[in-house]
Amino acid sequence: GTTKEDVKNEGASAATAGKADPNAELKKGLTVGFLPKQVNNPYFTSADKGGEAALKELGSSYKEVGPSSATDTAGQVSYVNTLTQQQVDAMAVSAQDPGALCTALKQAMKNGIKVVTYDSDTTADCRNAFVSQASAEDLGRTEVQLLAEQIDYKGEIAILSAAQTATNQNIWIDFMKEELKDPKYKDIKLVKVAYGDDDAQKSFQQTQGLLQEYPNLKGIISPTTVGIKAAAQYLSGSKYKGKVKLTGLGTPNDMRKYVKNGTVEAFELWDPAKLGDLAARAAVALVSGQITGKEGETFKAGDTTYTIGKDGVISLGKPTVFDAKNIDQYNF
Amino acid sequence: MADFPLSRAVRWDTVVGALLIVVLLLSFGFVDGFGNALNLSFLIGNTLPIALIALPMTLLVVSGEIDLSVASTAGLSGAVMGALWNQGMTIETIIPICLLLGVVCGLVNGLLVTRLGLPSLAVTIGTLAAYRGIAQIVLGSDAVTDFPTQYLDFAAGRIGDTFIPYAFLPFLVLLAIAVVALHAMPFGRSLFAIGASEEAARFAGIRVKRQKLILFTLTGLMASLTGIFWALHYASARYDNATGLELSVVAAVLLGGIDFDGGKGTLGGAIAGVFLLGALQNVMSLQDVSAQSQIVVTGVLLVLSVLGPRVARQIAVARAGRRAA
Amino acid sequence: MTHPSTTGPAPVLALRDVSKSFGAVRALRDVSLELFPGEVHALAGENGAGKSTLIKTLAGVHRPDAGQVLLDGAPVVFHGPGDARDAGIAVIYQEPTLFPDLSIAENIFMGRQPRRALGRIDHRSTHEATLALMQRLGVELDPDRPARGLSIADQQIVEIAKALSFDARVLIMDEPTAALTGSEVARLFGVVRTLREQGAAVLFISHRLEEIFQICRRVTTLRDGAWIASEPLDGMTEDDLVRRMVGRDLDELYPKQDVKPGAVALSVRRLTREGVFTDVSFDVRHGEIVGLAGLVGAGRTEVARAVFGIDRWDAGEVSVEGKALVNGAPSTAMASGLALVPEDRRAQGLVMDMSIERNIGLTGLRTTVRAGFMDRGAERSRSLDWAVKLQVKYARIADTVNTLSGGNQQKVVLAKWLATGPKVLIVDEPTRGIDVGTKAEVHRLLSELAADGVAVLMISSDLPEILGMADRVLVMHEGRLTAEIPRSEATEETVMAAATGRAAA
Amino acid sequence: MTVTTPREAPVTDVPKSSGTRLVDRVFKMRELAILVVFAAMIVVTQIGNSEFLTEQGIKDLLLNATILVLVATGQSLVVITRNVDLSVGSTLGISAFAAGTYLQGGGNSVVAVFLAVLMGIAFGLLNGLLVSLGQVPALVVTLGTLYIIRGIDSIWVGSRQITASDLPDGFVDFGSGGISAVPWLALIALAVLVATAYYLKHFGSGRELYALGSNPEAARLAGIPVRKRILAAYTFCGALAGLAGAMYLARFGNVDSGTGNGYELTVVSAVVVGGVVFTGGSGSVYGAALGALLLTSINSVLPALGVSSVWVLAINGILLLLAIAVDRIVALRVASALKKRNARHG
Ligand SMILES: Nc1ncnc2c1ncn2[C@@H]1O[C@H](COP(=O)(O)OP(=O)(O)OP(=O)(O)O)[C@@H](O)[C@H]1O
Numbered sequence A: 001g002t003t004k005e006d007v008k009n010e011g012a013s014a015a016t017a018g019k020a021d022p023n024a025e026l027k028k029g030l031t032v033g034f035l036p037k038q039v040n041n042p043y044f045t046s047a048d049k050g051g052e053a054a055l056k057e058l059g060s061s062y063k064e065v066g067p068s069s070a071t072d073t074a075g076q077v078s079y080v081n082t083l084t085q086q087q088v089d090a091m092a093v094s095a096q097d098p099g100a101l102c103t104a105l106k107q108a109m110k111n112g113i114k115v116v117t118y119d120s121d122t123t124a125d126c127r128n129a130f131v132s133q134a135s136a137e138d139l140g141r142t143e144v145q146l147l148a149e150q151i152d153y154k155g156e157i158a159i160l161s162a163a164q165t166a167t168n169q170n171i172w173i174d175f176m177k178e179e180l181k182d183p184k185y186k187d188i189k190l191v192k193v194a195y196g197d198d199d200a201q202k203s204f205q206q207t208q209g210l211l212q213e214y215p216n217l218k219g220i221i222s223p224t225t226v227g228i229k230a231a232a233q234y235l236s237g238s239k240y241k242g243k244v245k246l247t248g249l250g251t252p253n254d255m256r257k258y259v260k261n262g263t264v265e266a267f268e269l270w271d272p273a274k275l276g277d278l279a280a281r282a283a284v285a286l287v288s289g290q291i292t293g294k295e296g297e298t299f300k301a302g303d304t305t306y307t308i309g310k311d312g313v314i315s316l317g318k319p320t321v322f323d324a325k326n327i328d329q330y331n332f
Numbered sequence B: 001m002a003d004f005p006l007s008r009a010v011r012w013d014t015v016v017g018a019l020l021i022v023v024l025l026l027s028f029g030f031v032d033g034f035g036n037a038l039n040l041s042f043l044i045g046n047t048l049p050i051a052l053i054a055l056p057m058t059l060l061v062v063s064g065e066i067d068l069s070v071a072s073t074a075g076l077s078g079a080v081m082g083a084l085w086n087q088g089m090t091i092e093t094i095i096p097i098c099l100l101l102g103v104v105c106g107l108v109n110g111l112l113v114t115r116l117g118l119p120s121l122a123v124t125i126g127t128l129a130a131y132r133g134i135a136q137i138v139l140g141s142d143a144v145t146d147f148p149t150q151y152l153d154f155a156a157g158r159i160g161d162t163f164i165p166y167a168f169l170p171f172l173v174l175l176a177i178a179v180v181a182l183h184a185m186p187f188g189r190s191l192f193a194i195g196a197s198e199e200a201a202r203f204a205g206i207r208v209k210r211q212k213l214i215l216f217t218l219t220g221l222m223a224s225l226t227g228i229f230w231a232l233h234y235a236s237a238r239y240d241n242a243t244g245l246e247l248s249v250v251a252a253v254l255l256g257g258i259d260f261d262g263g264k265g266t267l268g269g270a271i272a273g274v275f276l277l278g279a280l281q282n283v284m285s286l287q288d289v290s291a292q293s294q295i296v297v298t299g300v301l302l303v304l305s306v307l308g309p310r311v312a313r314q315i316a317v318a319r320a321g322r323r324a325a
Numbered sequence C: 001m002t003h004p005s006t007t008g009p010a011p012v013l014a015l016r017d018v019s020k021s022f023g024a025v026r027a028l029r030d031v032s033l034e035l036f037p038g039e040v041h042a043l044a045g046e047n048g049a050g051k052s053t054l055i056k057t058l059a060g061v062h063r064p065d066a067g068q069v070l071l072d073g074a075p076v077v078f079h080g081p082g083d084a085r086d087a088g089i090a091v092i093y094q095e096p097t098l099f100p101d102l103s104i105a106e107n108i109f110m111g112r113q114p115r116r117a118l119g120r121i122d123h124r125s126t127h128e129a130t131l132a133l134m135q136r137l138g139v140e141l142d143p144d145r146p147a148r149g150l151s152i153a154d155q156q157i158v159e160i161a162k163a164l165s166f167d168a169r170v171l172i173m174d175e176p177t178a179a180l181t182g183s184e185v186a187r188l189f190g191v192v193r194t195l196r197e198q199g200a201a202v203l204f205i206s207h208r209l210e211e212i213f214q215i216c217r218r219v220t221t222l223r224d225g226a227w228i229a230s231e232p233l234d235g236m237t238e239d240d241l242v243r244r245m246v247g248r249d250l251d252e253l254y255p256k257q258d259v260k261p262g263a264v265a266l267s268v269r270r271l272t273r274e275g276v277f278t279d280v281s282f283d284v285r286h287g288e289i290v291g292l293a294g295l296v297g298a299g300r301t302e303v304a305r306a307v308f309g310i311d312r313w314d315a316g317e318v319s320v321e322g323k324a325l326v327n328g329a330p331s332t333a334m335a336s337g338l339a340l341v342p343e344d345r346r347a348q349g350l351v352m353d354m355s356i357e358r359n360i361g362l363t364g365l366r367t368t369v370r371a372g373f374m375d376r377g378a379e380r381s382r383s384l385d386w387a388v389k390l391q392v393k394y395a396r397i398a399d400t401v402n403t404l405s406g407g408n409q410q411k412v413v414l415a416k417w418l419a420t421g422p423k424v425l426i427v428d429e430p431t432r433g434i435d436v437g438t439k440a441e442v443h444r445l446l447s448e449l450a451a452d453g454v455a456v457l458m459i460s461s462d463l464p465e466i467l468g469m470a471d472r473v474l475v476m477h478e479g480r481l482t483a484e485i486p487r488s489e490a491t492e493e494t495v496m497a498a499a500t501g502r503a504a505a
Numbered sequence D: 001m002t003v004t005t006p007r008e009a010p011v012t013d014v015p016k017s018s019g020t021r022l023v024d025r026v027f028k029m030r031e032l033a034i035l036v037v038f039a040a041m042i043v044v045t046q047i048g049n050s051e052f053l054t055e056q057g058i059k060d061l062l063l064n065a066t067i068l069v070l071v072a073t074g075q076s077l078v079v080i081t082r083n084v085d086l087s088v089g090s091t092l093g094i095s096a097f098a099a100g101t102y103l104q105g106g107g108n109s110v111v112a113v114f115l116a117v118l119m120g121i122a123f124g125l126l127n128g129l130l131v132s133l134g135q136v137p138a139l140v141v142t143l144g145t146l147y148i149i150r151g152i153d154s155i156w157v158g159s160r161q162i163t164a165s166d167l168p169d170g171f172v173d174f175g176s177g178g179i180s181a182v183p184w185l186a187l188i189a190l191a192v193l194v195a196t197a198y199y200l201k202h203f204g205s206g207r208e209l210y211a212l213g214s215n216p217e218a219a220r221l222a223g224i225p226v227r228k229r230i231l232a233a234y235t236f237c238g239a240l241a242g243l244a245g246a247m248y249l250a251r252f253g254n255v256d257s258g259t260g261n262g263y264e265l266t267v268v269s270a271v272v273v274g275g276v277v278f279t280g281g282s283g284s285v286y287g288a289a290l291g292a293l294l295l296t297s298i299n300s301v302l303p304a305l306g307v308s309s310v311w312v313l314a315i316n317g318i319l320l321l322l323a324i325a326v327d328r329i330v331a332l333r334v335a336s337a338l339k340k341r342n343a344r345h346g
């Protein structure tokens, strides 16, 4: 019979071939399809809006398709198929599942469609490039740093994540743990990782549970926009307001109220519109042949030149930290 | 039947079948990207999980019961498959184990329903949560993707350049078996009787509990088969595989004219319902109809599926009355 | 067409030239009927003649296709049963229509409970009013008990109480006595007479002709949906009435052939189901018809259910032709040659939404099979054969049985079981709700079956039927077998004595 | 009756016979059983974690249950009539958003709640009309409207969302405020619950809901306006879903197109655990409310006990199974006891 070992030995095949020509003309009149994890999700809507603006500027056209539920993996697969059928030139995909989209994406690439993943990656051989919102390492480490400052480097902390299977969150959490090993955090103890499944009510109750289970809890990191929002709403209506610190990834619009009423001091996020913008430009660069997705290739997006990292990862840069001072400058 | 022209003509399952054909023909003619073999193979492949579960579900609903835990059973067997695979077990041992697990899941449902006399709706809402929960415990946050290529290719590939996915052939065999069992064998006949009146069926010497137990077990088996197929088709075993599939199955089966009070319906109708929904979704996506609007269309179709036959029946009765007068 | 003569006071309620069709079935054709205050009027006709349909038309359940309903001489249109009720018409339908989850008191007063301030229900007066009704009917039923689990007889009594509680001007009763035994019927008639004296009009349907003669003054006869006659019962004989209903003379009602009993076919030994029946032992031989008599609730049905395997027994043994049956397994009982025609045809005997053909076919799922598949031809011919043999009146064999009249439904149940070619046939109230003509046919059939060597156990609350048909009479009382009376000694007195526990067992 | 042997105790002397009291007691017992399980759960949790029953803890428990209690109350009314409303989650979501958009534009809080209720009523009416006039299976129709309303919601809402900062402070504070440990929202839910229960027990139309669930055909023959009653039940259910939507907004301060998604299964579970039977005609809203309380509390108890959230789902499911199984076993016991007592000559 076949076991995992046998499969491992087969070895992974490289996804990309061909040669990049950094000076190739950017093609116009292309169609790039955006396939977010979920349509109607404000975060993805801003990201895709960014992509749309970029494509307009580049003289190509934009379309968005996608499932209405963030857990409808089968739905997302069929949208990959739809885009393939519609023969778009490239697609930008935020994968609900690192593996599930593979077959369909490979099928698309076989049909000459360039595939960029953004926000949430698939396995590396199922796409040409991944536009990462900020390096996972940066995100994980900075969130710990943010919280540590707020609680004076001591006390119990907990993490409120999304689903247990959320790829991004899990990588970030690993880096958080990594960062916490630094001696300067010796008085900080990570007591628990809870999962709110990106559901407002569940995140709410998980927050309650954390506070009841660990009465001495000093801070919570929630690396998910839904989770941080629910946790903030709970804290702001409870006796813990201001006493238990909360940080993580949130959008300024969601969090404005809690920053102003003192529930939250600071949190961070990248600008989703920039993420979408970069994804669109990377897609066009791929179609135009400026890049193929190999490590070390470079391309220009706007004024910035991006270099493709290991495994075809293009990183957007450092996240922005929002606090009472700057939050009113942002609207997304 | 010659003496049945009227009610035959207005039977809902025929209507759904006709509707499916019309949708297919129109799409071939007018929808870009629909008619080619690749798209059709996508359509079939993505509809297969629903179709697979719809087979036993139809039988179950005909006998007046329902199983809402199917998607969780599928998820659980996918999760166990992933977990065992990670342990280094061979896939040839894992698959039978998972199927057996499905049988056990079905058996648990069946025993709770038949031995304790609990309503299946309530029982399977319970096991819906329980099985999914166990899947979560078994596999946790893992996503297992590295199944052997020949299996993945079988589950996701198609025969040459035709529109037929490999997996469609075994499905056709299962469909044939189910059709024969429901419509041409005493077993199926007894299911209709049980669904329409359980007590009368018991008084006619039909072993109601046993038949139901068999059905729940078969449903569990098919659900786990679907779970395995799902994990291989999408090359991804996660604890939340196939979440919410039960509603899709129920919606499709209902659309196909299976009466939830039991005792009525045909497998042909149910499968036509499954593929009608699948085809419509495919076409609407190709036509850039948004996911939200697709939901509305599904809802409207469901409402029509129950209002339609009723209106048709009323027309038929009125016509018969006029003819008799 | 001749109309019923109008004499005396004006009719409270009348039908004039009413027609009603269901699809192709013309259930009523130009039927007229007049109900006068202070009279008990009988409605007679074979099964499917249209009696229930007529009643439902009077009650506002059906709207006539043509013709008029007249209330106090003026045409009215009832838009629903509520309208008829508000007009003072109380109806007892052929099939009990109770709310199983609600208490008896609520069942009786549903929709018209006594009220307190602000429209709140007065639960106490409801309770008391129910007690009073129960006393009037001489029944001990707890008003607060849920209707679920009531025996058919008790359900019928609740229906009667419900109708009485209206103090209606018109009381319509569709076979109210079908499930009752003599004493309860006597009680009911007492109440009906009081009502009559108080000036109410009563419309009464029964297939027990003696009851009609006992309590009614006039009779309207229907045949195949058509009005035949409305006339006084004075001077009419049962045969006259039967001739009106059937359109011909009838055969003998209890045509029991004398058969020499053969070997023991069904043997029941010390059968006990705790709290229900105790220590029941009896034999039924090939060729024999054994009657099982007793008061309502004596446990006869329960014994039959246990023997057939519907319920499990706690102790004892049942065997067919010496082969012991498995406890609680109807399918093996069937395989051994046992058949049970159950008491409640709608819930137990038939799948109401299935066709006549399929209902009869249901007992043949093992036999009308070729190589594991249904043999549809064989199934159809088997069903057709028996439907024709029992003269079931239907439009198409593929029609669902719920379109049949009660009596015809009963015939389908019989057909379904006779088609299995049983060695032992248990029939529980086989002629309940069946018209005289069919009753005679059923009796002849049972008799023929016995002559062919079938062992028949007949449970019946119809004493004349038991006495007329049975070779031997077993009597149950409070869950025990209290007497076994040979045909020669079986009389109403001996059986009743054993049934009420007066005889030394 | 002349032929029956008299019972030992003449019925007329005692207002309620032994059988009834047994039945009554059992029905109360069902609710009692849930209450006992609930209490046991709370006590165990409190022992395991002394923070659990602080003022904040109690408030959280009550708040968590509130919305589900409301929706379950409405749902039980529909289930009692032998129907079901699967569209409540969608209705809740769209009503919450309607109230939110209105408030976002600077509206009055009371009017917003009213608006949400009105929205709920509209969809309840739609369901009721389809089910009662069309006389079609409720399960299918409301599964259909579940999709339709959700779709309309998504199209209307798009990617917009209402966040706490869009809402008047008073409104959001009301959502988490209360008299010491008792939140306002819980008081509202309690008032609705008690009023509904009283109506069901003491008003003719309330009893008629039970009647028509128990036997629809008999209800028609008894002259009960079946369609009107079913319509009313659905409308009420919709109204409560709408009210729950407004409360959701106040409580969570956050609504988007996914709000209330999948809520139907939770509601149905609560109703089932609470002993409201799907075949209609029996059960009480108190039971349903207790079921809701039990279910939501499990989700607070497990985290408070430090049980990993991985286990929550499985435990939830198994508890649900246990609840219905125990309920059933008790019911069977009682039925057989009742049968023995009531056997006329037994
Ligand atoms: N709802 C219905 N749909 C179709 N046909 C019906 C319906 N109700 C009654 N019929 C038909 O109308 C005819 C008269 O039926 P009805 O029930 O009035 O007979 P009946 O005189 O009461 O008979 P019984 O003595 O057996 O009760 C029958 O042929 C029956 O099949």
Ligand SMILES: Nc1ncnc2c1ncn2[C@@H]1O[C@H](COP(=O)(O)OP(=O)(O)OP(=O)(O)O)[C@@H](O)[C@H]1O
Binding pocket: C149, C150, C151, C152, C153, C154, C275, C276, C294, C295, C296, C297, C298, C299, C300, C301, C302, C303, C343, C461, D339, D342, D343, D344
């Ligand atoms: N008043 C009653 N209250 C409750 N249950 C009753 C009552 N009367 C009868 N029963 C039920 O009926 C059972 C025995 O009646 P059964 O139907 O077996 O008697 P039967 O002699 O066949 O009477 P029937 O003439 O109704 O067929 C009892 O065990 C009980 O369950």
Ligand SMILES: [Mg+2]
Binding pocket: C051, C052, C053, C094, C174, C405, C406
């Ligand atoms: Mg009749």
Ligand SMILES: [Mg+2]
Binding pocket: C300, C301, C302, C343, C428
């Ligand atoms: Mg009986």
